[in-house]
Amino acid sequence: MLQALGMMSGTSLDGVDAAMIETDGIRIGGFGRSAYRAYSGNESAMLHGALGQWPGGPDVAEAAGLSVSAHAALAETFPEAELVGYHGQTLAHDPHGRGTHQAGDGAALAQRLRRPVVWDFRSEDVRQGGEGAPLAPFFHWACANWAMGQGVLPAAPVAFLNLGGVGNLTWVDPKAETPDAPGACIAFDTGPANAPINDLVRRRRGADRDEGGALAAAGRPDEEVLARFLGHPHFARPVPKSLDRDAFPDLPGDVAALSDSDAAATLTHAAAAAVAAGISHLPRAPELVLVCGGGRHNVAMMAALEQRLASRVAPVEEAGLDGDMLEAQAFGWLAVRVLRGLPTSGPGTTGAPGPVCGGRISHPRT
């Protein structure tokens, strides 16, 4: 087993999560320390300004430099890490067009940290015809398998729902021998989750987020807007499928005429309705949906999910896991898989034609 540090800064652009995990890239030996470094207002605004840009774009070098220094500062507080998994900052994602773009040079990070860094996790999957996302699903298999071993989850299929800026869901059979076994994992991006809510409260109230979902809880979702939202072609597509952060550009305009609280309620219900629409494509609805990511702190979001899903909904802590650090842990676990040459995605999770061994390994130069 290796002591790996996984680091993730997602589509919410709020900061970097870092978490230690002990693993052989298959089983989880144990979870370790974790830490968070928030982006300052200026840093977050800089990253927002670079969204949608491809390598060579006007703000990309600055965004990449910021990503490397923020991750290096955080990783330096984990001297126990033998290996680092570095996701980088997604600026653009168009897997069947221009590709996928995570800003940040893992080789530069390896040099700064004097430790091996695994990075560029998504390109190879896209090169082989996959969606390049989501990549946490194989780790969800490991988590379900771990929780089953701890006796906190039954040996039955379960779903993991990550509610970050964008949402993604994995249906997983914890009894499968490996995550890439046929039928072990089925995954997809559900739709927008927190990103449009954050953008709304930033625009209208100058706040970072709808704290606890209080604003949404005071409003009523607009069913007409929701019906139009669900008419987006993403919801008719079969799974697996992935999304760019700004794949729903009409949504802000669609809620523009609503009051602050009704707009927040509508966007919150849109996130939940998107999950329900995605689940309808699964061969079998999960009995239990375990929620991780920042969205599970939003009470109105959790209530909307309970209302719209037939499954029981619970925070992932019910299975003994840390919902704020799951994605960071995923990239530590995936880094060890890359090192061992094990697949990181496959037909059920990204739609790639076969198992894909993604990721690049950079060693510090001597």
Ligand SMILES: Nc1ncnc2c1ncn2[C@@H]1O[C@H](COP(=O)(O)OP(=O)(O)OP(=O)(O)O)[C@@H](O)[C@H]1O
């Ligand atoms: N207490 C809270 N109340 C309401 N919303 C919250 C709360 N805590 C976190 N969030 C929401 O969760 C978001 C952060 O979630 P998370 O860290 O899972 O996203 P991410 O990793 O950036 O995104 P992704 O998973 O799409 O890559 C915040 O931007 C906010 O919208």
Ligand SMILES: CC(=O)N[C@H]1[C@@H]2OC[C@@H](O2)[C@@H](O)[C@@H]1O[C@H](C)C(=O)O
């Ligand atoms: C291209 C990209 O960075 N996608 C992110 C984003 O944020 C959530 C969702 O969209 C998911 O597809 C993915 O992140 C997680 C970590 C994943 O790959 O599993």
